[in-house]
Amino acid sequence: MRSRQLFTPGPTEVPWRVREKMAGPMIHHRTEEFRAIQRETIDDLREVMRTRNPVMLLACSGTGAMEAALVNLTKPGEKVLVTVLGKFSHRWKEIAEAYGLDVATVDARWGDPVRPEDLERALGAHPGVGVVFTTHAETSTGVLQDVESMARIAHAKGALIVVDGITSVCAEKLETDAWGLDVVVGSSQKGVMTPPGLAFLSLSDAARARMEGAGQPAYYFDLKRALASHEKGDSPWTPPIGLVMGLHEALKMIKEEGLESVIERHARNARAVRAAVRALDLEVFPSVPANCTTAIVIPDGHAEQIRKHLYDVYGIRIAGGQERLKGKIVRIGHLGHYFESDIFTVVSSFESTLLDMGLVAAGGRGVEALFREFHEM
Amino acid sequence: MRSRQLFTPGPTEVPWRVREKMAGPMIHHRTEEFRAIQRETIDDLREVMRTRNPVMLLACSGTGAMEAALVNLTKPGEKVLVTVLGKFSHRWKEIAEAYGLDVATVDARWGDPVRPEDLERALGAHPGVGVVFTTHAETSTGVLQDVESMARIAHAKGALIVVDGITSVCAEKLETDAWGLDVVVGSSQKGVMTPPGLAFLSLSDAARARMEGAGQPAYYFDLKRALASHEKGDSPWTPPIGLVMGLHEALKMIKEEGLESVIERHARNARAVRAAVRALDLEVFPSVPANCTTAIVIPDGHAEQIRKHLYDVYGIRIAGGQERLKGKIVRIGHLGHYFESDIFTVVSSFESTLLDMGLVAAGGRGVEALFREFHEM
Numbered sequence: 001m002r003s004r005q006l007f008t009p010g011p012t013e014v015p016w017r018v019r020e021k022m023a024g025p026m027i028h029h030r031t032e033e034f035r036a037i038q039r040e041t042i043d044d045l046r047e048v049m050r051t052r053n054p055v056m057l058l059a060c061s062g063t064g065a066m067e068a069a070l071v072n073l074t075k076p077g078e079k080v081l082v083t084v085l086g087k088f089s090h091r092w093k094e095i096a097e098a099y100g101l102d103v104a105t106v107d108a109r110w111g112d113p114v115r116p117e118d119l120e121r122a123l124g125a126h127p128g129v130g131v132v133f134t135t136h137a138e139t140s141t142g143v144l145q146d147v148e149s150m151a152r153i154a155h156a157k158g159a160l161i162v163v164d165g166i167t168s169v170c171a172e173k174l175e176t177d178a179w180g181l182d183v184v185v186g187s188s189q190k191g192v193m194t195p196p197g198l199a200f201l202s203l204s205d206a207a208r209a210r211m212e213g214a215g216q217p218a219y220y221f222d223l224k225r226a227l228a229s230h231e232k233g234d235s236p237w238t239p240p241i242g243l244v245m246g247l248h249e250a251l252k253m254i255k256e257e258g259l260e261s262v263i264e265r266h267a268r269n270a271r272a273v274r275a276a277v278r279a280l281d282l283e284v285f286p287s288v289p290a291n292c293t294t295a296i297v298i299p300d301g302h303a304e305q306i307r308k309h310l311y312d313v314y315g316i317r318i319a320g321g322q323e324r325l326k327g328k329i330v331r332i333g334h335l336g337h338y339f340e341s342d343i344f345t346v347v348s349s350f351e352s353t354l355l356d357m358g359l360v361a362a363g364g365r366g367v368e369a370l371f372r373e374f375h376e377m
Numbered sequence: 378m379r380s381r382q383l384f385t386p387g388p389t390e391v392p393w394r395v396r397e398k399m400a401g402p403m404i405h406h407r408t409e410e411f412r413a414i415q416r417e418t419i420d421d422l423r424e425v426m427r428t429r430n431p432v433m434l435l436a437c438s439g440t441g442a443m444e445a446a447l448v449n450l451t452k453p454g455e456k457v458l459v460t461v462l463g464k465f466s467h468r469w470k471e472i473a474e475a476y477g478l479d480v481a482t483v484d485a486r487w488g489d490p491v492r493p494e495d496l497e498r499a500l501g502a503h504p505g506v507g508v509v510f511t512t513h514a515e516t517s518t519g520v521l522q523d524v525e526s527m528a529r530i531a532h533a534k535g536a537l538i539v540v541d542g543i544t545s546v547c548a549e550k551l552e553t554d555a556w557g558l559d560v561v562v563g564s565s566q567k568g569v570m571t572p573p574g575l576a577f578l579s580l581s582d583a584a585r586a587r588m589e590g591a592g593q594p595a596y597y598f599d600l601k602r603a604l605a606s607h608e609k610g611d612s613p614w615t616p617p618i619g620l621v622m623g624l625h626e627a628l629k630m631i632k633e634e635g636l637e638s639v640i641e642r643h644a645r646n647a648r649a650v651r652a653a654v655r656a657l658d659l660e661v662f663p664s665v666p667a668n669c670t671t672a673i674v675i676p677d678g679h680a681e682q683i684r685k686h687l688y689d690v691y692g693i694r695i696a697g698g699q700e701r702l703k704g705k706i707v708r709i710g711h712l713g714h715y716f717e718s719d720i721f722t723v724v725s726s727f728e729s730t731l732l733d734m735g736l737v738a739a740g741g742r743g744v745e746a747l748f749r750e751f752h753e754m
Contacts (some may be wrong), residue, residue, distance in 0.1 A: 022396075059437055064597040099594045167532075196615045
């Protein structure tokens with residue numbers, strides 16, 4: 001019996017230190033003890049998000065926090081622009097439509113980013129857009145977008161920019177304040193190595209000002225209420241106490257390693273996996289790959305069979321393609337608590353699977369490339 | 378250094394079996410392994426809620442599930458009726474107003490339930506009410522309401538009834554189907570002994586039919602989407618995987634003990650605490666007490682001092698009064714995983730606190746009454 005390991009871009013493996021913390025006795029949330037934990041967690045989130053803006057914790061998945069951002073910043077009928085380049089960036093469009101917004105999109109082929117110049121053209125073609133909703137790393141395709149340039153363009157046109165940073169926080173260089181990102185949304189089960197169920201977002205002064213005059217009906221996701229409550233160290237509803245305690249510990253681990261080192265580890269792991277993929281004569285799917293996951297083109301409909309073999313024989317869970325990419329790609333997640341040796345685990349098992357299935361002739365080229373990349377040979 | 382213990386009506390103590398399960402390795406939610414856990418969890422919830430209706434899991438606090446029920450069953454401007462008898466029943470009114478409903482209320486003094494005849498009169502005075510929003514056990518006052526009779530009255534007037542069962546599921550007799558409750562809302566950190574962050578609700582056929590023609594804008598809380606996804610064993614968004622695994626284990630424990638035994642244990646613990654309170658010459662606050670918590674009137678402004686002493690000296694956390702009851706009552710929670718010996722822990726510490734503070738003359742009457750009540754002497 002092998003022990004099993006997740007290499008999926010969310011949920012990600014949760015380090016034992018985090019799980020141990022969450023396994024402690026329950027504490028009450030209306031206490032100084034919990035308020036201190038919440039305050040420190042928020043301060044540490046602000047550090048890793050590189051912002052002095054207030055950050056709010058929300059008891060929901062990342063999608064709930066996306067919705068919270070949208071309903072608090074917009075009015076029904078208002079014109080907004082969404083960049084669509086995969087399943088999760090498309091979700092912005094779905095939420096906006098559910099709330100009766102007038103949604104324009106700027107689209108890229110799945111596998112490519114929306115280029116800043118495309119955004120600029122779209123904003124020119126759609127005057128009156130108040131908010132741009134975009135995505136830093138599109139998890140379904142493994143694509144990274146240049147949200148720094150996008151923010152500059154959006155602001156030049158008088159629009160705010162709301163960024164889904166769900167799979168980029170702690171995995172990519174993400175400078176909320178220096179880049180002027182008005183809202184950044186994140187969630188627990190990604191780079192911050194905690195189980196799912198807790199999301200967070202930051203709000204710039206401009207976003208807070210916009211909230212005053214905007215807003216759809218909201219109660220649970222009313223960010224004004226959350227903000228006022230957080231300012232007193234409190235939360236409007238019962239928070240997911242265990243998950244907050246877990247995130248608190250995970251952020252301590254990230255601070256101990258150092259944010260820059262954590263991001264550089266993600267970049268190095270991602271580069272190494274791409275080197276191995278190419279050494280195996282396979283194609284990396286995205287044209288501009290993110291650090292969260294490596295999407296790999298799998299020819300001849302073998303993708304799901306590879307995933308099944310990897311799990312059944314080697315105990316390794318990787319992700320498949322979603323929607324139009326189903327059966328066409330696999331995605332190796334390396335977001336969160338993964339080190340060199342973990343990358344050898346997943347790549348060696350992946351290469352063994354290809355060999356078992358007769359999809360490569362000779363073995364060892366993938367792990368060799370991995371080794372050489374890690375040693376910069 | 379004493380170990381500390383929670384006697385609050387949510388969050389409640391989480392049994393080690395549940396915490397141990399949540400401390401295991403993370404699993405992925407888009408797998409047969411997780412789908413089986415989710416299916417069993419939902420089936421077990423249906424058993425403890427005594428319903429054949431579909432039950433949905435939502436990644437949010439109980440308030441989020443209340444909002445989900447309301448936004449899916451109503452239209453802006455529609456007339457609804459809310460029973461208001463404390464902080465949490467008042468929340469129905471706040472949510473309804475946030476969504477632009479025309480809200481009528483039927484109020485009771487905090488400490489009393491709304492009587493079924495009051496509801497009947499109110500429905501007579503407000504024709505055209507489509508949905509009644511009510512509360513089984515009002516946690517802020519410790520009051521139990523007769524939702525069985527209320528359901529009969531609401532249905533006779535052609536209205537649906539939506540019940541906040543957050544502190545009553547697994548603690549009170551609650552017959553969703555036999556009483557005809559159209560929606561029952563629950564959450565994890567209460568009688569089902571799991572950390573906060575996971576809520577659930579059941580939907581009757583009539584509620585589902587109403588959803589077809591009603592509904593406010595919703596995405597994260599779109600129950601049609603949740604229902605369709607659950608029917609395939611799936612969930613629309615990333616679920617709080619660890620909490621679902623915890624709830625799965627907690628419900629196994631409840632089934633092992635037997636639902637009736639669990640509810641009878643709650644009733645016995647509540648009776649015993651009330652007997653002790655009266656033996657200490659103190660007044661039980663609610664006129665119709667629920668099993669979740671015992672609210673005790675504390676004269677002369679000593680309530681917060683008692684709570685502080687109990688925690689600082691004896692390591693016991695109990696709840697205080699909220700809003701208009703702040704400083705006037707304390708609430709001993711006995712909801713969830715509490716057995717006779719735990720009740721001795723909290724009552725003996727409470728009685729010691731009163732003695733330490735010079736608020737009772739002779740010691741031992743409370744624990745004696747407790748002992749006699751448990752032994753039916």
